[in-house]
Amino acid sequence: MSSETRVILSERDLPEAWFNIIPRLPSPPAPPLDPRTGEPVRPEDLERIFPRALIEQEMSTEPWIEIPEEVRKVYRLWRPTPLRRARNLEKALKTPARIYYKDESVSPPGSHKPNTAVAQAYYNRREGIRRLATETGAGQWGSALAFACRLFGLECTVYMVRVSYEQKPYRRTLMHLWGAEVHPSPTERTEAGRRILSENPNTPGSLGIAISEAVEDAATHRDTNYALGSVLNHVLLHQTVIGLETRKQLEILGEKPDVLIACVGGGSNFGGFTFPFIGEILEGRLSAEVLAVEPASCPTLTKGVYTYDYGDTAGLTPLLLMHTLGHTFEPPGIHAGGLRYHGDAPLVCQLVKEGLVRARAYPQTACFEAAVLFARTEGIVPAPETGHAIRAAIDEALRCRETGEEKVIVFNFSGHGHFDLAAYQAYLEGRLEDYEYPEEKIREALERVPRFEPGRGKP
Numbered sequence: 001m002s003s004e005t006r007v008i009l010s011e012r013d014l015p016e017a018w019f020n021i022i023p024r025l026p027s028p029p030a031p032p033l034d035p036r037t038g039e040p041v042r043p044e045d046l047e048r049i050f051p052r053a054l055i056e057q058e059m060s061t062e063p064w065i066e067i068p069e070e071v072r073k074v075y076r077l078w079r080p081t082p083l084r085r086a087r088n089l090e091k092a093l094k095t096p097a098r099i100y101y102k103d104e105s106v107s108p109p110g111s112h113k114p115n116t117a118v119a120q121a122y123y124n125r126r127e128g129i130r131r132l133a134t135e136t137g138a139g140q141w142g143s144a145l146a147f148a149c150r151l152f153g154l155e156c157t158v159y160m161v162r163v164s165y166e167q168k169p170y171r172r173t174l175m176h177l178w179g180a181e182v183h184p185s186p187t188e189r190t191e192a193g194r195r196i197l198s199e200n201p202n203t204p205g206s207l208g209i210a211i212s213e214a215v216e217d218a219a220t221h222r223d224t225n226y227a228l229g230s231v232l233n234h235v236l237l238h239q240t241v242i243g244l245e246t247r248k249q250l251e252i253l254g255e256k257p258d259v260l261i262a263c264v265g266g267g268s269n270f271g272g273f274t275f276p277f278i279g280e281i282l283e284g285r286l287s288a289e290v291l292a293v294e295p296a297s298c299p300t301l302t303k304g305v306y307t308y309d310y311g312d313t314a315g316l317t318p319l320l321l322m323h324t325l326g327h328t329f330e331p332p333g334i335h336a337g338g339l340r341y342h343g344d345a346p347l348v349c350q351l352v353k354e355g356l357v358r359a360r361a362y363p364q365t366a367c368f369e370a371a372v373l374f375a376r377t378e379g380i381v382p383a384p385e386t387g388h389a390i391r392a393a394i395d396e397a398l399r400c401r402e403t404g405e406e407k408v409i410v411f412n413f414s415g416h417g418h419f420d421l422a423a424y425q426a427y428l429e430g431r432l433e434d435y436e437y438p439e440e441k442i443r444e445a446l447e448r449v450p451r452f453e454p455g456r457g458k459p
């Protein structure tokens, strides 16, 4: 073990290929289904909203997929990112554990999200698309895509979940600054939005609703495609630069991880950070615990049902086999807006199902407490989403204090919280509350999940 506090790789160490976990899985992933036929979606069906290159990546069984030089050129603006040791936090916790974190907050938009936004903008541009439509929760994905579109000369339309549009005005400004158009969702611009507004004019919105609007926008405009910030295989694929760099950095330190932790909204930072390690676990070359952390008010992996469900509220997307709280579930307006999604990446769900990944849920005040301790020891202000990973890392370190184990705990620091200071203000003034586990709302939403049996075709 080396005593470094920061491991900075040189630009030469930037990964040349993304790591594809699909060919390494014990069983092949269940295909997305066309809701009209119950049959697997055909690549041609997706061409109305995605470029061919991304559809190929979505279904690829190649073990490695080369990163285009144009994408690597943009990555070099902030990548490779540092791996840091949280020594002050260790000291504050009086733990014998060693805590490391991969710092994805150093990107221009401040999170891991541009790792895929840049790749998606590049492939869409290459295939002649003029505009991208997307949804955003807390605004991190919208700002990452706005940034990437700007660099590749694309227009960008963002449907922003209304509660976040109101809570996070500065993320909106950031998107405007990079040239995007931003609408509070649900809007009157789409059929999906109009329908939801007519049923519930005061809805806070949800990621599921915003996705419906962005997909409809893309499907009804020939020069426009849709971009998704999480959940899909190609998104997790692009994020594997995180885990690949982390693996190299730990090697330089002479460390092997005992516990790997990331928060889960749709699963992209979790997948990107852990998949290269899970690949090693599957090959028997590493033994480590892998922990996925989610909010107790949107407990997809810990309380959801593993079944086929829509990715959006209106039921426009293919059916995905995943843990879900029901596509009509509207989670409470917690401040970790990026974690308010009814489903999760099918690849992550499959790993949970197969017992390779353990899931845990925390209420938001426990996560803010952890985030504040982190800011007061390590200095960086975490995004509320990242606070979930930090909470779990701290709890693991505290357990080591009891058992005396010198575990190596590594977590992904998915983003900074500079645009979440209103939430921190509320926490510091004691105004932040935990929501009850929305059992009744989840039960209702689960009743509206389509009854598809995995692998059985039509209902």
Ligand SMILES: *Cc1c(COP(=O)(O)O)cnc(C)c1O
Pocket (backbone or CB within 6 Å): 111, 112, 113, 140, 141, 229, 230, 231, 263, 264, 265, 266, 267, 268, 269, 270, 338, 339, 383, 385, 386, 414, 415, 416
């Ligand atoms: C969007 C976001 C998340 C959650 O999304 P995933 O796809 O699960 O990674 C977590 N942390 C930050 C900082 C985010 O911006």
